[in-house]
Amino acid sequence: MKKMGVCLSIILAITIIFLTLPGCTGCTEAERKSTEISREADEFKTPRKLTIINTRTDKIVLEFIGTFSVQSSAGAIDILCAVGKDKYEKHFFTLNDWTIYVVEDISSNGGDLYFRQIKYYPENQ
Numbered sequence: 001m002k003k004m005g006v007c008l009s010i011i012l013a014i015t016i017i018f019l020t021l022p023g024c025t026g027c028t029e030a031e032r033k034s035t036e037i038s039r040e041a042d043e044f045k046t047p048r049k050l051t052i053i054n055t056r057t058d059k060i061v062l063e064f065i066g067t068f069s070v071q072s073s074a075g076a077i078d079i080l081c082a083v084g085k086d087k088y089e090k091h092f093f094t095l096n097d098w099t100i101y102v103v104e105d106i107s108s109n110g111g112d113l114y115f116r117q118i119k120y121y122p123e124n125q
Contacts, residue, residue: 037105042069044082047113049104056098059121064091066116070103077101084114091118 040046050064068081079091095101 041105044069044113046105046107047115049106050077050079050101051104052093052095052099052101054098055100061099061121062093063119063121064117065106065119067113068116081116082114083116089116 044067047067052062054061066081068079071078077093081089083089
């Protein structure tokens with residue numbers, strides 16, 4: 001009976017090893033770091049800057065600076081912004097055929113994680 005328990009433990013250990021190996025192989029350091037950076041940004045740990053650009057005029061339409069998570073869907077982006085401990089704001093921006101957006105990591109600038117700034121550039125329309 002004791003031998004059977006040891007055998008089952010060995011089989012279970014081998015099964016766990018074989019199931020976890022595919023997740024560990026083929027992953028480059030760059031892929032792991034990319035996943036880590038994306039996760040930290042979505043957990044509101046990284047200040048970022050979002051810029052919407054009119055590609056027809058090459059002018060900036062809007063800049064959004066803060067600690068936020070961005071979700072894109074057909075023709076729109078949703079921004080969930082951390083504004084304090086356990087406090088959030090949600091912003092929606094509609095895109096068209098002439099606009100693109102860029103998200104930059106500005107964590108090297110330091111500063112307040114809850115700082116946010118929205119700049120509109122109506123004169124660039």
